[in-house]
Amino acid sequence: MRSETMVSFTKNMLKLDETLEALLLEGLGVQGQSVRAHLDLLGHFVWLSHYGLPPVTEASETMQAHYDNTMNTMIFQHEVEGLEVRLADGRWVAVPPEPGTFTFMAGEQLRVATNGRVPACYHRVRTPSNRERFAVLFGLVQNPGVEVRALDELVDEDHPLVFNPLKHEEYVEWRYSEEGFKVDDALKAFCGVEKVTAMV
Template sequence: MSGQSPTRPKLSEVSDCENVPVIDLGCGDRSLIAQQIGDACRDFGFFQVINHGVSKEAVEQMLGVAYEFFNLPVEEKLKLYSDDPSKTMRLSTSFNVKKETVHNWRDYLRLHCYPLEQYVPEWPSNPSSFKDIVSNYCKEVRQLGFRLQEAISESLGVDKEHIKTVLGEQGQHMAINYYPPCPEPELTYGLPGHTDPNALTILLQDLKVAGLQVLKDGKWVAVNPYPNAFVINIGDQLQALSNGKYKSVWHRATVNADKARMSVASFLCPCDTAIISPPKELIDDASPAIYKNFTYAEYYKKFWSRNLDQEHCLELFKN
């Protein structure tokens, strides 16, 4: 099924997702972690992680400085505004302004984060602590992403370095999303249904205000925030690398009538020249390769040239 939906969210039809997998990365049992992650990637396409190694201080400071940034005067923020997706640092309001019929109820600051020394100089210098706090958060989240990729490799029955090797020198982006209170939440999205074009997304949710919803068995379900957890979702590249065993999940963000909501999404992406192709262990007569080999640059170009809520972009790369 595609994530295509009417252009309004039908919030009354959304139920809570009761059994979201919550995986304790600090439990010490590597094979159990790999098994739980494999089950979650196959059945849900996403999961939450606790005891993940990103310090509580880094998380609290990140959310704090994000609120400080979005509370700056409008004219200060407007200096950073652009709807050109090729810019490596920009403030914007919608995913694809030129193609949407209903614009999104969010502001977001999009940053490229790796290599840090290349991108940090162009980041906002107001608030004054922004560059230091966000740099530190980016480093910790990157390490978590690599640990998760190792566990995902193990869950597929291949060498733990396999995914990291295929993806090459991974890029890293961040979207700091601010969803203001919305007087008519039924009329718009914070972000419409989509899959992520990258490899892995690490989402920090605001604990006080829910908003993330995923498509499970053809129905939208709400993923309520869990204390001190990140939501991890599989991007299109890992669906292709797993030969379709793992799902890149359709997800969306809704807005709230009386409360603002903040989320921080970190994305790990293959290098542009990485050739996305499943390991030979996952291909046999019973499971032939589903997708053609492609580079990440080819994929990304195709992803951005279409409407966000069209059919899954991976469908365009099927054998």
């Protein structure tokens, strides 16, 4: 019964996720045929996450701030707060765990696919109530061996290429290497047309 529930959940979420991704891209001017071709290159994942009691610190942080290296991630929180996103002005905002809602977050792959027009969402998990936390994560990611590249419609004279193509598995390996940890914007350092330098 549990496996049937997960299969049903996954099928429904895949339809919803692809619809949201398509709406986003179409809103940027990508044509329907290009959107479908883009979606056909993606796989999907489901993570069931359990966060234990947060460490006894002022931050109460159970997952440090980061960008997801996916195309996108949808997060379903169960009753206990935790998800926080950073706004453009640097402020952190809590995303309440309201029943029947989810949070759609752009990942680093979407930043590449949209030629930098959609920034990846910087987020963390912080649980001030000091309770255990459960969440379900569903998202899209480029299939192994397939390059993530900017969609043709999003590269022109007014919007020159920002990122060179990348392969997900190669980027992930580099991102969590000693070299990858030295830079503030790992994605730009790895495949940006204009490279960034290491942090001092």
